Amino acid sequence: MQLIEGSVRSYAWGSRTALAELTGRPAPTDHPEAEIWFGAHPAAPSTVVSEDVTLDEFIAVDPAAKVGAGYETLPFLLKLLAADKALSLQAHPTKEQAQEGFAAENAAGVPLDAFQRNYKDDNHKPELVVALTKFHALAGFRPVSRTLQLLEALDVPELASYLSLLGSGDDAADLRGLFTTWVSLPRDFVLPLIDAVVGRCRVLLSDATGCSVEEWMRPSLETVVTLSTEYPGDAGIICSLLLNRVTLQPGEGLYLDAGQLHAYLGGVGVEIMANSDNVLRSGLTTKHIDVAELMRVLRCEPLADPRLAADEDGVYQTPAPEFSLRRMVRGDVREVSGPAIVLSVGAGVTVEQQLSGTVMDLGPGHAVWVAADADSVTVTVDNAASTGETAAFIATVGR
Numbered sequence: 033m034q035l036i037e038g039s040v041r042s043y044a045w046g047s048r049t050a051l052a053e054l055t056g057r058p059a060p061t062d063h064p065e066a067e068i069w070f071g072a073h074p075a076a077p078s079t080v081v082s083e084d085v086t087l088d089e090f091i092a093v094d095p096a097a098k099v100g101a102g103y104e105t106l107p108f109l110l111k112l113l114a115a116d117k118a119l120s121l122q123a124h125p126t127k128e129q130a131q132e133g134f135a136a137e138n139a140a141g142v143p144l145d146a147f148q149r150n151y152k153d154d155n156h157k158p159e160l161v162v163a164l165t166k167f168h169a170l171a172g173f174r175p176v177s178r179t180l181q182l183l184e185a186l187d188v189p190e191l192a193s194y195l196s197l198l199g200s201g202d203d204a205a206d207l208r209g210l211f212t213t214w215v216s217l218p219r220d221f222v223l224p225l226i227d228a229v230v231g232r233c234r235v236l237l238s239d240a241t242g243c244s245v246e247e248w249m250r251p252s253l254e255t256v257v258t259l260s261t262e263y264p265g266d267a268g269i270i271c272s273l274l275l276n277r278v279t280l281q282p283g284e285g286l287y288l289d290a291g292q293l294h295a296y297l298g299g300v301g302v303e304i305m306a307n308s309d310n311v312l313r314s315g316l317t318t319k320h321i322d323v324a325e326l327m328r329v330l331r332c333e334p335l336a337d338p339r340l341a342a343d344e345d346g347v348y349q350t351p352a353p354e355f356s357l358r359r360m361v362r363g364d365v366r367e368v369s370g371p372a373i374v375l376s377v378g379a380g381v382t383v384e385q386q387l388s389g390t391v392m393d394l395g396p397g398h399a400v401w402v403a404a405d406a407d408s409v410t411v412t413v414d415n416a417a418s419t420g421e422t423a424a425f426i427a428t429v430g431r
Contacts, residue, residue: 033385033400033409035392036087036373038068038112039076044318050114050300054164054377055397064116070373070399070427071109073307075152080401087401099371100404100429108355110373110427111303112397113161118259119296120317121170121268124157125329126290130310133325148320152309158352159305160287160340162359163280164377164422167299170255170275172292172335173211176203179274182252185245186236186273190228208332211274211293215267215314215323222267229270230260251277255297259316268295268315276338282421283359285340285348291331292338302377302425306354353430360424363415368426370402378423380414394424 040051046066052059055068069076072088080090091098091105099106125133134154142149161167174182176198183191183198197210217225233253236245245253255277259269275293280286280301288294295316312326313319342348346359360366360381368374374383376394383400384391387407392400402409413423 033383033390033392033402033406034083035081036070036078036399036401037081038070038078038397038399040065041067041069041076043067045115045117045119047114047116047300050116051112051397054112054300056395066114068112068397069109070111070375071307072106073109073309075309078399078401097405098403103429105307106371107307107429108427109305109307110375110399110425111305112300112375112377113296113303114300115296115298117262117298118316120311120313120319121271121293121295121315122311122313123291123293123326123330124159124308125151125310125312127156129290129329130154130156130308133310148322150310150312150320150322150325155306155308155310156290157305157308157310158287158289158350158354159303160285160348160350160352160355160357161296161301161303162285162348162357162422162425163282163299163301165282165300167280167284167301168297169278169280169286170272170293170295170297171278171286171288171338172276172294173207173274173332174276175334175336176206181246182249182273185249186229186232188228188232190225203334204332207274207334208327208330211271211332212327214271217267219265222270223265226260226265226267226269229273230256233257251279258297263316266315271315276335278339280339283342285342286338287340287348287350288338289351291329292335293330302357302375304355304357304427306352350430356428356430358426358428359422360411360413360426361422362413364411364413364423366411366426367408368402368411368428369408370404370406372402372426372428373399374402374409374411375399375425375427376423377425378413378421380416381424382412382414383409384412385409
């Protein structure tokens with residue numbers, strides 16, 4: 033096993049304190065730190081400390097030995113993520129869509145680092161995030177019947193003409209039609225609509241009129257108000273009303289497959305995904321937006337409940353073949369075979385390779401790489417040192 037150093041990614045929505053404090057570095061940082069990548073993605077590969085090479089270079093010397101037969105590189109990417117404000121409203125392509133889009137942009141001569149580039153690689157990006165703190169997100173389209181309840185409770189006259197786009201009986205078609213309409217509205221039309229919706233949300237949240245809304249609606253209204261301050265005039269503000277508003281408690285997970293519209297709103301978590309950086313955006317960002325391409329990959333079937341709990345072994349079961357993620361808490365002991373990354377997020381985490389006699393104490397934010405051809409390791413969370421919350425994660429290839 034080898035100690036690996038994660039690659040810090042600075043994006044405007046990140047935190048100047050959360051990741052620094054978690055990893056024991058001085059805070060606040062000079063720039064917002066949004067993610068720390070642990071993996072072999074060429075955009076920001078981890079460094080194998082003992083070899084002074086990047087993990088993708090280390091694997092490339094002998095892929096079969098390092099990641100096993102059938103893979104040319106590590107098929108998953110593990111991240112620490114900290115959001116101080118909303119990420120872009122986005123979705124990810126299927127494998128086939130990514131291959132087509134990547135090839136088309138290459139053939140058109142679009143540089144990989146071009147602002148207008150949609151596809152950074154030819155892979156899909158199913159993803160799982162597990163909360164380390166209370167974690168807020170928009171995740172998948174809400175069932176239409178609930179969205180109609182919400183819009184009717186808002187009682188905004190400017191919304192009335194749009195309600196007729198819902199309720200035909202074909203929920204996916206209805207949601208596609210309404211979302212496409214809102215996200216494509218000319219600025220002269222969208223700004224008055226946003227102002228009316230935000231103003232009404234503020235009134236209902238203040239209870240100034242004596243008109244109360246159901247408790248489940250309040251987070252959606254609060255999100256509209258928050259987004260209006262973070263991304264003023266953005267169509268994503270009203271589009272958020274169509275999506276499930278989810279709050280994860282520490283240890284709860286959220287799984288999103290290809291085509292599911294989502295935006296993380298705030299909190300700290302661990303995220304794992306297929307080894308890709310393909311993102312199609314529709315709003316809540318200063319980055320490139322390509323609505324037409326987003327609509328090509330978007331799935332509009334309602335997602336009743338996107339939350340995911342770990343099973344009795346601490347594993348978050350997903351259909352993604354590229355990855356599996358296991359959560360470890362106080363008193364846990366697990367044997368791990370490679371290819372794997374063990375990431376510490378708490379105190380009292382020890383990794384031991386018995387045959388070599390190597391023992392590492394992993395502080396929060398530190399990780400070790402275990403190759404496919406390496407001896408298995410034992411990960412232990414000390415019963416006394418840990419606080420009882422999540423202490424470590426084990427990321428492996430899906431089984």
